[in-house]
Amino acid sequence: MSAQNMAAVSQFRILKAECWTEIQKAWRMPSFAIPTIVFPLVFYTMFGVVLGGASVDRATYMLATYGIFAALGPSLFSFGVAIATERDRGWLEVKRASPMPIAVLIIARMVMAMIFALIVTLMLFAMAYFVAGVRLAPTTWLSLAVLNMFTTVPFSLLGLAIGLRVKAQAAAAITNLAFFGFSLLGGLWVPITIMPDIMGKIALVMPSFHFGELALAAIGVKEGGLPIMNIGAAVGFSILFAMLAHRAWGHMDKDR
């Protein structure tokens, strides 16, 4: 085996070990697990299934937007709050000094956020199917699950940008603000269409809104074919967040 092969093999092992470690860390931290798992489930059950008279249409509609809500939590919190905390505590330094490619750490966290989003999505699906009686085509279930998982990527990058820039306490405040702001103003909790007109305009600048619209398109609520505008906005925000994260990374190096 050449030296290069050895390096490649061990890096895959590192990635596996880091992914598993991130999942364990997240699972054992109530301040992470509760907002990411409990909030989407409880809110969906209350607002989508139980309150306001049971309606399959409503439960279906909300399944789409609460799925996006479920993707926001693990990505924003695992990066925004956890990275800032580990940076404050000097742990990120230990990792950077160690012979592990730091990109692996970022990828492992993204995988963890995806897995958490998938778990919560499956819980939402079970609630929708068994309790609310939502029926969708198999491909629709699948596309919702895939969309939710990939929605974690841009929001992880945004969380990373926050976590690298500010101290842990400020990061917690900003992340919570982003989490709840994106959810409410992006129409993930309550449809924008039943809110005042001004909210519709605000929603346009919320990345969460466009991902929510994609989910609604996936279940066939939106008419008029491919939602080109929303796809464009989702891609645009993803690129923006990637750039912010990249700049925050450079800023961290220059700081030293």
Add this chain to the structure above:
Amino acid sequence: MIEFKAASKRYGNNLAVDGLNLEVAAGKLTALLGENGAGKTTSVSMALGLVKPTSGMVSVAGDAAGSMAARRRLGAMLQSAELPEQLTAAEHIRLFQTYYVNPVPFDELVETIGLAGVLNQRYGTMSGGQKRRVQLALALCGNADFILLDEPTVGLDVDARHMFWQVIRALVAGGRGVVLTTHYLEEADALADRILVMAQGRIIADGSPADIKALAGGKIIELRTDAPDDQLRALPGVEGTARVGERMRLTTTNAEGTLRALFANGCSVEDISVERAGLEAAFLGLTDKNREQGEAV
């Protein structure tokens, strides 16, 4: 070999490390001794690649510090790094072992560092001493050629400190190159093959523990005098001067010679006391001297 070539690091107006030239050899323990802010941690951070030198260069076995090849040869215990609290000692160690090609066998490491009793305890619930042991385990687990320990024994009780010393001696005996920063002279004396005293980013003394102790074998003279500072510093044997209230404090390697010359100068001299310097005082003397020279420039 870890090599610093004229490595400097500037933060704004503050020159944290000033043209450091140093070669750290395998099988030796090099101690960096100095007060807080002397540049010890910045030097270690440059070797680890965490801090990029403003000028000069730092390499590990020929590879630039911070490169993957360099990092594979290093294990480190940083001064103020806390591990994630939710993981157990065993989980932390096993994760870190995946980073290295040839890690120390897990059981051997646990035995060496005395972690058997807390392996399944979460880091967040450990005592300070146990946490330091886990941090040491992460530094050693990779079987790296060079181990950098930044004030590893701060806050440890005497037993734990001696256990750390024993582990460190075994590392050096096994051919590792160890860099240890400390502000305990006793620690540097007990472990080091070579002691570098740092102040204000520069090396102000470099020698074996015996050399450094010889410097420290001098005396401290305190007296009241009207002689100006530069005249005092020019006296035979004087290593440093400092004002202590109304009196001047001279650190000297030759108390009798210093006093004889002082009287011969015809200055007024009152209220003399002479004491053995000891390591701490010699060290203070060295850094005082350096500081005054630095300011005069």
